[in-house]
Amino acid sequence: MITSNSSRLLQRIEEFGKIGANRQGGVDRPSFSAADVEARQKLIQLLQDRKLKVTVDPIGNIFARRKGKDEAKPPILLGSHIDSVPNGGKYDGMLGVLVALEIIEMLDEHQVETNHPIELVSFTAEEPNPYGLSTLGSRTLTGKLRYEDLIGVVGRNKDPLKDAVLRVGGNLEAIKAGYSVERGAYACFIELHIEQGMRLIKNGVPIAIVTDIVGIYRDRIKVIGESNHAGTTMMDERKDALVAAADILTLVEDICRKNDIIGTVGQMDIFPNAVNIIPGQTELILELRAGSKDKIYQARDEIYQSLHRIKSLRGVDVVITNILDQAPVPMNPEVISHMQKACEKYELPYLQLSSFAGHDATHLASITKAGMVFVPSRDGKSHCPEEYTEIRDIAVATDMIFETVLSIDQSMERS
Ligand SMILES: [Zn+2]
Incomplete structure (x- = not known):
C-alpha cells in the first residue's frame, strides 16, 4: 500500500508557516501581501522542481x-488556498495545497500513471x-465574479x-472577454481542510x-424606538x-x-450611541x-413571530431587510x-459532517x-496562532484522499 511521507509533509507545513510569521506565533499572509507573493513563489518553485506544468490564471489562481x-x-x-487571515495559523488552507502536492509526490515516487491528468490548485x-x-x-474561476464586478474594486488603502492581481501574476484585462471554466472541465474537485470546530x-x-456546506441567511433588523433624555x-x-434589541438577542439564542x-x-449599531440619551434606534445583523x-x-419564522411580543412590550417598531440567502451546497454523492x-x-473510522464555514469547494460544486475532507483542529481553534492538527491525522487523511483519487480515476469518465 502506498503511503504518504509524514516527515516531508511536516517539514513543508513548518516551512510555509514561516512565511508571514509574526511575533505572536501566528501567520500574517493575506492575499496579495509580500508574504503571499513569497509563498506563491516558493510553491511554484516546488511544483516546477517536480516537472509539473505550472500556470497562473488571470485572477492569480x-x-x-x-x-x-x-x-x-x-x-x-485537488487543492485549497495559501492566504491566511491576519494573525492566522499554519493549517487553514495551506494544508489542502500541501496535501495535494504530497499526493502528486506519491504518484511520482511509485510511478503511478493515472487515466486522468491530476491538477493541483491554489x-x-x-x-x-x-x-x-x-x-x-x-x-472568478466559476464565473460568479466577472470583469465588471472586479475592475473598479479598490482596497482599504485605495489601491486598485x-x-x-498583477502582483501575483494575474491580469484582470484577460478576463474582459469572459473567463470561467465550463461544467465538465474537471472530473471532480477535492479539498482537504481543517475542521475549525470541535x-x-x-x-x-x-x-x-x-x-454539505451549510446555507447562510442574513437579515438586517432595524429597531426603531424613541431617543430622549436619559435622566428625565x-x-x-x-x-x-437597545433594550428591545437585547430581547431579540436572547430570543435568537x-x-x-x-x-x-x-x-x-455579530454586528450591532446603536443610535445615537451617547451616554445620556436613550437609544432611539439599533440596527443588528441576524x-x-x-x-x-x-x-x-x-x-426565522419563529423569530419573526416572537418579534410581535417584543414590539408591543417595548413600544418599538421593527423593519427587516433580507441581505443574504445563500442556499446550502451538497457535496457530490x-x-x-x-x-x-x-x-x-x-x-x-470517520464522521459525516456539514461544514458550517464556507470554502472554495462551495463554488467549485457549481461546475x-x-x-471535502476535514481533519481535526485541536481545541476546535482556527483563524488564530493556536491552530494545530496532528501530523498523523494529516498523513491518514492524505492516504485516504490518495486512495479516493485512484478509485475516482478508475471509475469516473466525465462529470
Ligand atoms: Zn480556509
Whole structure:
C-alpha cells in the first residue's frame, strides 16, 4: 500500500508557516501581501522542481498539472488556498495545497500513471481581504465574479484590485472577454481542510467526509424606538431600542437552540450611541446557518413571530431587510461514496459532517463534482496562532484522499 511521507509533509507545513510569521506565533499572509507573493513563489518553485506544468490564471489562481494517460480526459483537481487571515495559523488552507502536492509526490515516487491528468490548485484570496472579496479566485474561476464586478474594486488603502492581481501574476484585462471554466472541465474537485470546530476532537475520530456546506441567511433588523433624555424620562415612559434589541438577542439564542441550528448576532449599531440619551434606534445583523433552507426558514419564522411580543412590550417598531440567502451546497454523492470506500479500505473510522464555514469547494460544486475532507483542529481553534492538527491525522487523511483519487480515476469518465 502506498503511503504518504509524514516527515516531508511536516517539514513543508513548518516551512510555509514561516512565511508571514509574526511575533505572536501566528501567520500574517493575506492575499496579495509580500508574504503571499513569497509563498506563491516558493510553491511554484516546488511544483516546477517536480516537472509539473505550472500556470497562473488571470485572477492569480495557481495550477500545476501532472499528465494523465489520456490527456483528453478532464483533470482531477485537488487543492485549497495559501492566504491566511491576519494573525492566522499554519493549517487553514495551506494544508489542502500541501496535501495535494504530497499526493502528486506519491504518484511520482511509485510511478503511478493515472487515466486522468491530476491538477493541483491554489486559489487566490479565499479569506476576507482588504478588497472585500473572499473566495475571489474560486468565484472568478466559476464565473460568479466577472470583469465588471472586479475592475473598479479598490482596497482599504485605495489601491486598485487590478494592480494587486498583477502582483501575483494575474491580469484582470484577460478576463474582459469572459473567463470561467465550463461544467465538465474537471472530473471532480477535492479539498482537504481543517475542521475549525470541535466535532472530530469530541468524538475522537481522525477524519470527516463533508456532506454539505451549510446555507447562510442574513437579515438586517432595524429597531426603531424613541431617543430622549436619559435622566428625565421615567422608566415606564421609554421606548428603548437597545433594550428591545437585547430581547431579540436572547430570543435568537433560544430559538436557535430549540431548532438545533446555528444563529448569531455579530454586528450591532446603536443610535445615537451617547451616554445620556436613550437609544432611539439599533440596527443588528441576524445570521442563521443550517444544512437545509427549510430549517433556516423555520427558525426565522419563529423569530419573526416572537418579534410581535417584543414590539408591543417595548413600544418599538421593527423593519427587516433580507441581505443574504445563500442556499446550502451538497457535496457530490459519487465523490462521497469513493471517500467512504477509501475509509473502509483503511479501516478508518470517520464522521459525516456539514461544514458550517464556507470554502472554495462551495463554488467549485457549481461546475464539477466537489468533495471535502476535514481533519481535526485541536481545541476546535482556527483563524488564530493556536491552530494545530496532528501530523498523523494529516498523513491518514492524505492516504485516504490518495486512495479516493485512484478509485475516482478508475471509475469516473466525465462529470
Ligand atoms: Zn480556509
